[in-house]
Amino acid sequence: MYAISAKNLTKSYDGKTNALNDLTLTVPQGSVFGFLGPNGAGKTTTVKLFTGLLKPTQGECTVLDLHPVKNPCDVHRLCGVMTETARMYGQLTGMQNLLFFAQTAGMSRDAGNERAAELLKQLDLWDARDKQLSEYSTGMAQRLSLARALVNRPQVLFLDEPTNGLDPESAQTVNSMIAALADNTGTTVFLCTHQLRYAQDICDSYGIIDKGRLIAGGNLETLCSDIGCRVKAGFRLSEGDSLEGFDADNGWWQAELQREEDMPKLLKKVIESGHDVFEARLIKPTLEDVYFEYVEHQEVAE
Ligand SMILES: Nc1ncnc2c1ncn2[C@@H]1O[C@H](COP(=O)(O)OP(=O)(O)OP(=O)(O)O)[C@@H](O)[C@H]1O
Ligand SMILES: [Mg+2]
Known part of the structure; x- marks a missing residue:
């Protein structure tokens, strides 16, 4: 019941x-x-x-x-x-x-x-x-x-x-x-x-x-997952450094991941390609992020 x-x-x-x-x-x-x-x-x-x-x-x-x-x-x-x-x-x-x-x-x-x-x-x-x-x-x-x-x-x-x-x-x-x-x-x-x-x-x-x-x-x-809101990888590098294909956000370089499990491999790749990584983090979508995706998506569809 x-x-x-x-x-x-x-x-x-x-x-x-x-x-x-x-x-x-x-x-x-x-x-x-x-x-x-x-x-x-x-x-x-x-x-x-x-x-x-x-x-x-x-x-x-x-x-x-x-x-x-x-x-x-x-x-x-x-x-x-x-x-x-x-x-x-x-x-x-x-x-x-x-x-x-x-x-x-x-x-x-x-x-x-x-x-x-x-x-x-x-x-x-x-x-x-x-x-x-x-x-x-x-x-x-x-x-x-x-x-x-x-x-x-x-x-x-x-x-x-x-x-x-x-x-x-x-x-x-x-x-x-x-x-x-x-x-x-x-x-x-x-x-x-x-x-x-x-x-x-x-x-x-x-x-x-x-x-x-x-x-x-x-x-x-x-x-x-229903709306395609993905987890992101974020890296903080040394000043002046950058990562191609990543978005810059307040000192962090961010990119969407297909799955959370892809993070360790990506971190390794970033380090191996010669970047100094000061901090790395997974950025999970919050309820607020997802809510706005749905409501905005709805407005576009109308
Ligand atoms: N007693 C009523 N008579 C006529 N229309 C009403 C009445 N109560 C609500 N409505 C209408 O029904 C719709 C839904 O209102 P409702 O109060 O359920 O929304 P809500 O999601 O609770 O909004 P809020 O977040 O502002 O509390 C609105 O268009 C509102 O104008
Ligand atoms: Mg109400």
């Missing part, structure tokens, strides 16, 4: 254009899936469809084999959702908000209290637990919103830009929590984000969506 699955999932808000077009994907249990794409690509729409906040125009989706529209209660019991629209109560304190949501999720008062305290401490909100939410800063409210999504220990967690508006330290805390959730508790995470560097650290696989269509999917290696 997949944690998350969509088949030909399509959503039109206006009956004319599709905000989401024919999305087919699966996410295995216990993995962290990064859902990436420009503004307006359809990420939030997808999360809303998976969590039953919207009905598909066509196609279907399931979470742990359950249909969000047919079984909204079961899906909500097993899922946690954090979106920009998931509001809490401004006149209640952080603690009261979490307790309220713990109890609506069916937890006892004691279990809810314990879980709320644990999350408030983990997310550095313990000192603000008795403050009204309306007095929280944006980043504090954002962290409380994550705590709310986690209060019922969900098996599947949908996070729509969870680090939006967080300072770098808080963003790091949230990212470590997400990674630990998948590692320690087997929680499946569906993460919409624009922060590609963080995504590369915590996601196992990705989907790239643009204008409602999935344009790429897989782990970083697959994404790289």
Whole structure:
């Protein structure tokens, strides 16, 4: 059983254009899936469809084999959702908000209290637990919103830009929590984000969506090979020296390799041809490099 699955999932808000077009994907249990794409690509729409906040125009989706529209209660019991629209109560304190949501999720008062305290401490909100939410800063409210999504220990967690508006330290805390959730508790995470560097650290696989269509999917290696993003060899030589057929980049001479395994032979060749090599390195494509390749490629194709 997949944690998350969509088949030909399509959503039109206006009956004319599709905000989401024919999305087919699966996410295995216990993995962290990064859902990436420009503004307006359809990420939030997808999360809303998976969590039953919207009905598909066509196609279907399931979470742990359950249909969000047919079984909204079961899906909500097993899922946690954090979106920009998931509001809490401004006149209640952080603690009261979490307790309220713990109890609506069916937890006892004691279990809810314990879980709320644990999350408030983990997310550095313990000192603000008795403050009204309306007095929280944006980043504090954002962290409380994550705590709310986690209060019922969900098996599947949908996070729509969870680090939006967080300072770098808080963003790091949230990212470590997400990674630990998948590692320690087997929680499946569906993460919409624009922060590609963080995504590369915590996601196992990705989907790239643009204008409602999935344009790429897989782990970083697959994404790289599908679009021909290759690893590069880089050499730093003595000043004034150069390498024919290589590109100069900030004091480094770089060339694409067919395969990583070609590096030792190339290094040997460069040395044997009389160059002094001060440093040599493999430059692997990052998620950011690959993302831009796909999105730009898509623009050219249009
Ligand atoms: N409630 C709505 N009514 C009408 N159109 C909508 C609604 N919500 C979203 N859309 C449209 O659907 C498309 C996809 O929007 P969506 O919010 O899913 O994008 P997104 O990938 O989450 O973007 P962002 O990165 O900006 O959050 C956009 O063209 C948007 O204008
Ligand atoms: Mg969005």
